[in-house]
Amino acid sequence: MNTPKSPVAALLNAESIAIIGASNDANRASGRTLRYLLTYGYEGRIYPVNPNRSAVQGVTAYASVRDLPEPPDVAVIVLPQRPAIEAVRECGQLGVPLAVLFAAGFSEVGGEGVALEQELREVARENGVRVLGPNSNGAVSVRNKATVTFMTGLDQDRFELRDEGIAFISQSGAMGGFILNMAQSAGLGMGRFFSLGNEADLGFPEVLAGLLDEGSTSVVAGYIEGIRDGEALEEALKMAYEKQVPLVFMKVGRSDKGAAAAASHTGALAGADAVYNGIFAKYGVQRAENVQELLDYTRVFAAGKLPQGNRMTIVTLSGGAGALMSDYAEEYGVDIFRWDDTWREKIQQVLPSFASTANPIDTTGVIAADLDVLSNSMRIGLENPHTDILMVLLGNMEAEEDDLCQRIIDVAAASDKPVYVSWVGGSGNPERVLSAAGVPTFRDPQQAMKAAAAVTSWTASLGREVRTDTLDAAKPDVIAAVEAVGDRFLTEVESKQVLSAFGVPVVEEKVVETAEQAGLAAIELGFPVVVKILSRELAHKTEAGGVRLNIATVDDAVLAARDMLAAAVRLGIGDAKIVVQRGVDAQAEVILGMSKDPVFGPSVLFGIGGIFAELINDVQIRPVPITRDDARQMIRGLKGLTLLEGFRGKAAADMTALEELVVSFGAAAAALAPHIESIDINPVLIDANGLPVAVDALIELPDRHHAEEAGQKEKTS
């Protein structure tokens, strides 16, 4: 008991639990934890603390925390707010590693509660005790029967608690309790549960990291409402990724555009939810759309066998069912590969002559009469070296279900490859029996295919580089120059110079002061050229008529520049210059942006330019830093990727150059982020050689330095 324990390990290995404020009434919330510990058979030492009784629910009680015979591994505090805070102080002084607080009435009620929670946090930190809660529904560790919760979801006699190494961290008390109950009801060993409550101390990332550190957890489910510390979450996700512990998260608030207040156009496209999607994609986190999927995905991961790829063989008893499965497979990116002749001949030998030996393998209904047909088909399906996953689709057959299940279990056990089953209709027993035997089984074929796709998606995500040292790319000179700008925005030309210093390819251009110089610059650059107005006071040139594309002659260049300078005079713009850019024979366009997510900080947005990003929100977002693998994943993740691959006779983008572009931009974003507010490159054109070149850019500086000044300028422009 004397070695300091991490709070998570303290629960998972708790040898003693104190219940501070334990009630003798086993039905009250304050009495339930003790009752659950007793009924579920917790084998450690239990110390009820109650100043008024010598025994609580038949267990010897102690008058105060100070009277406890040893510091318990876990102290459950079932007192109201103020006394609870005092109990936390006493637990800390005694050296308790983890205190679980049920009491509500803290920050979630606002006002006074916020101050109380702050006090609680300080007391905990000063006294060296970690707190789960307040407003937590508790925690459960099934392997030692440490059921430190008051959730009535444990008030049942339908199931024995099971633990298959599946942990579940929930930011919602109610949904957490429902889901835990649903999992255990379905025989799914979700055996480690943490209801986070208000997260005054222990937050989602730390509990996740604690589980990974502790080491006995094989898959972690999460129910997320909102992460406070994005960096800590990302560190924990990275840790899970490197330890190859699969994560399955539900996240609510998809429709919430978040608190993002980024000024740049591209930044405005990103809701915070898109950033979650980005880091989930980066670290292979499988996002479940609903409660059932959360359970399904954890089930397939917990079953342990992972596929080498996404090639699936389907064995079914109906051609129609096979067609349905094929639809789902195509939708979710699972490959129902065509069997070659050699293997078709092998499987033909165990099938009736009228069966289909293509994939899906249709054994026909004969398996109800001859069960060997199923096991033989499955065996050959698994032996086929091209099969990564075997999916079996059956239904009804109550008379044969026991025998069929046994055969499926036997065949599956003899193979290293995963076997999943969809059993539609029938008694429901096969779902329970097969799943319990490590063959994940689902009612609905779509459910089964989505779960299989989650596993293949996770497998495919492994082995990528998720760390990078591009932060070392900081360029002090460049940053000093940026900081020296006494305004809200860098000009287009300054912005591109800064980005270029980080390796972002930018268009060749010249800044001149007169129309005649513009003509000369055009000759030097070669036609066609683009002529633009340049002024710190004009952030949106295009709308102001300050951009002329595709200029083919010196006369036109001079004329365009003259018009723009004259217009600037009319508008009272004092600093107007002219930029002449080499024209780009654009084959496609992309956009890049950096904005600061309130949770995850500086994040890079990449998308197809034009209407695509805006209209169907086809963008990829990742917090910095961006590795080469991240860049590749972002590019490949775009729905509009086709537009970059040589669409309608256009040249294809050079994918390597595109990856380098995204990586360089990521390095720039990471290095500049502490000094600026946002970056917007719109567009980056793909030239005739397939190479990207940024033709416009805008770096925004923080508002705080120049709030007043900037406000005035915006009015005039």
Add this chain to the structure above:
Amino acid sequence: MNTPKSPVAALLNAESIAIIGASNDANRASGRTLRYLLTYGYEGRIYPVNPNRSAVQGVTAYASVRDLPEPPDVAVIVLPQRPAIEAVRECGQLGVPLAVLFAAGFSEVGGEGVALEQELREVARENGVRVLGPNSNGAVSVRNKATVTFMTGLDQDRFELRDEGIAFISQSGAMGGFILNMAQSAGLGMGRFFSLGNEADLGFPEVLAGLLDEGSTSVVAGYIEGIRDGEALEEALKMAYEKQVPLVFMKVGRSDKGAAAAASHTGALAGADAVYNGIFAKYGVQRAENVQELLDYTRVFAAGKLPQGNRMTIVTLSGGAGALMSDYAEEYGVDIFRWDDTWREKIQQVLPSFASTANPIDTTGVIAADLDVLSNSMRIGLENPHTDILMVLLGNMEAEEDDLCQRIIDVAAASDKPVYVSWVGGSGNPERVLSAAGVPTFRDPQQAMKAAAAVTSWTASLGREVRTDTLDAAKPDVIAAVEAVGDRFLTEVESKQVLSAFGVPVVEEKVVETAEQAGLAAIELGFPVVVKILSRELAHKTEAGGVRLNIATVDDAVLAARDMLAAAVRLGIGDAKIVVQRGVDAQAEVILGMSKDPVFGPSVLFGIGGIFAELINDVQIRPVPITRDDARQMIRGLKGLTLLEGFRGKAAADMTALEELVVSFGAAAAALAPHIESIDINPVLIDANGLPVAVDALIELPDRHHAEEAGQKEKTS
């Protein structure tokens, strides 16, 4: 018995059933129908036919069909192929309205089987008996316990068969049997089942129409693998729509691009599946993505109460659960409207002070202790006149579940508005108890919201005009002119003239023969103009360099025309002329196409022009004729609709004019379809006034007239 019955009504009202070939062995497929009739308690007269026994399974048997004491309403034929055909003949001669054929070995095995099936069909028609099958798994009518099937899905003792007026027509035998079993296991009264088998005679549309005619069915589920007679299906869907009988269909083969061989570019975008989606949308058919949804959707429809709109009030016991529900609502188009102050005050009076009275209404966990809080909140939720649907989200609470269910049932029964429940976790009893009492209840919140969305979607689909008389718009003169064209394609100009005759707005243009005439035409039309080559031999002008846009001067017009005519001479094109078109200041572009779906015939495709249609397949397809309401639905159904609503400073399209465009095109497509192969208008531009104008068009004539000639021309062009 002497009035002729429709085959569907014959089953649903069967007073007598013959089993031809009935086996005394109740476990064999040929013995099971009799066993099921006996065990499920069929109360009509049962006539086993067996030449070798005087009684079968204890029931008096007859030696042959001819010996039967009366023509049975339904004859189940459990004989192999040839004897089965003979039995069909005898049934017809006896005046049996419906024969159900189980035997396989017909068209599904190819070769000989195809001929046998043709013979079967002829025998049935000649002898006036309707056949379900062959290769049918049978049919079930629960209300009279007519279980004429051999499906082992009925081999159970877990449920009593229920009928809530839900019919189910399945093209897959296996999946049909699984789904029927799954429904009945869940207590869902899917009480009328038809396994169609090979559809030698009775097809999906006719069974659907038969159910609608019979009149006692309240909702029809369908499992579709492929419809043969698209027109008949559409007639049946129209009938269901007009009778307001909701339809819920699953359809496999989403990934199948179908047999569409349309030559036109826009037609090529349409897989047959998109046409199904189009007619499902038109007639309000709810397409279920999976088996569970098929059951969920039929459950909410069968419950009977329909919402007036899509405004939902959610009552839950957890803020987190409410947030989750709100996500789903936004995704599926259900409106979680904000409660006004008056009603918030009313509900505040029945809630704890710290509860949330916004919508979702968060009663907090207090309902476990005070069940009245739930019933009072529900009652006020239903009283609020803005509420169309009430959704309740609960979970676990096994101790309180019986009382809670009773309260929910009572409150729901007192209102005309639908009440749905999502009960996550717990014993599963509430799902059964509440659903059985007419309060559809689901495990997963997403499941509940999708089902609610299906109902609101169906409600919203009602009241549209689905019939039109535009077919009367046939213009004999125009059609005669089209038929007189001795080639595979009408020219661009001819195509537009034809479409214009049907009211499609086309661009103003002049056809000339010389460059000088082109200059004069340009002056008459006013600049800018577009100059194009015109030749029957050049279907794809743009690629041949035969289009010059945005010509601003007479000189340029003359030059462009001269270049084109010279190029035509070089290419050996003899019929080259020049079209000069008035330039359109395009604000957006759309495409229209007509191609012939192998199942549904001439179908109109409408989409946003440019990359959108191709890249994200953002098109709407409907078989002709197209009503004004269809046009409106097609336009509103586009993801890229924003592009037509004044995107980025462009003028918005005139929606009335756009609807008229689609209707006119639909009329043209319907009238021309018998005489042509396809139409492609790409693009229709939206001009500065928001009005659509077709600037290019191509009408393709059937290959059969000119196959050889057209082949040669295509090579040269």
